């Protein structure tokens with residue numbers, strides 16, 4: 583049987599790579615640094631399928647180098663690195679991995695909030711450096727019980743964070759592009775964006791990055807928050823004006839930030855944000871559990887193989903281009 587020609591532009595979980603390899607001839611870039619653009623273009627010349635990664639910009643120029651391409655699949659729910667309209671114009675379906683990473687990402691997001699609120703990482707750093715302080719000098723945090731959590735972007739992951747917050751005795755308010763019909767069931771109250779900024783003790787951001795949402799948290803937004811506010815971003819760094827966030831934290835405009843995503847990402851080692859005491863940053867690990875990453879990889883393989891066989895992708899962003 584003739585095998586499909588496929589480019590895998592980054593590392594991939596072994597279970598999914600094995601599945602793809604049984605039907606495809608795979609050229610894979612498995613180094614840590616992103617694949618050089620020229621090499622990617624060379625490989626794409628005869629590729630029928632592409633497994634892209636978040637650091638590959640999929641745009642008109644890339645697609646012009648891939649005349650035989652009939653499907654692109656990526657192991658993430660976010661696709662801000664992809665020009666979806668350009669894919670659609672060429673009739674190429676783009677598959678992502680919604681749903682399968684919801685609980686893991688909600689755990690990490692709520693974990694960041696809990697860790698920041700109770701300064702768990704600061705306590706560990708002290709113990710690890712041999713300083714076991716007396717009971718009055720240990721890092722003091724805030725109660726989450728009874729506080730108001732404001733969720734911006736009440737989609738799949740936002741709703742899963744809301745469930746966790748309710749279980750911890752928090753009041754939940756949210757802002758979303760449109761009000762959810764099931765918000766009573768979630769126990770969350772819809773409010774205008776500015777009201778959320780003013781009322782929330784803790785703010786969690788779970789909005790997809792798009793031209794409309796780019797930089798939606800800037801100087802004006804931090805100025806509207808409580809000076810005691812905790813700001814958690816687990817979506818994309820580009821939603822936040824990093825300099826404005828740094829200034830807000832440095833000047834005590836807000837209390838604390840916990841980030842799984844940054845702009846730039848990764849942050850250079852000498853970035854000023856890393857010098858602040860009231861910041862906690864993790865290296866984009868929202869979905870990074872063994873089980874979740876396996877599910878994402880297998881859904882990516884399923885999307886890819888479906889597209890190669892011109893069958894409907896199980897999770898397709900541009901349905902207009904999906905196979906029927």
Ligand SMILES: NC(=O)C1=CN([C@@H]2O[C@H](COP(=O)(O)OP(=O)(O)OC[C@H]3O[C@@H](n4cnc5c(N)ncnc54)[C@H](O)[C@@H]3O)[C@@H](O)[C@H]2O)C=CC1
Nearest residue numbers: 660687735736737738739758759789790795816817868869
């Ligand atoms: N840190 C990590 O490792 C991970 C990060 N993510 C990020 O989380 C995002 C959300 O994922 P899901 O919950 O699955 O997506 P989703 O599509 O289910 O939810 C996003 C929600 O945001 C709302 N929204 C969109 N633009 C908005 C705006 N300008 N203002 C207010 N609300 C807006 C939408 O109406 C939707 O309800 C992804 O796009 C991705 O960027 C997702 C998984 C892992």
Ligand SMILES: O=CC(=O)O
Nearest residue numbers: 657658659660869
């Ligand atoms: O950032 C991760 C994603 O799945 O999106």
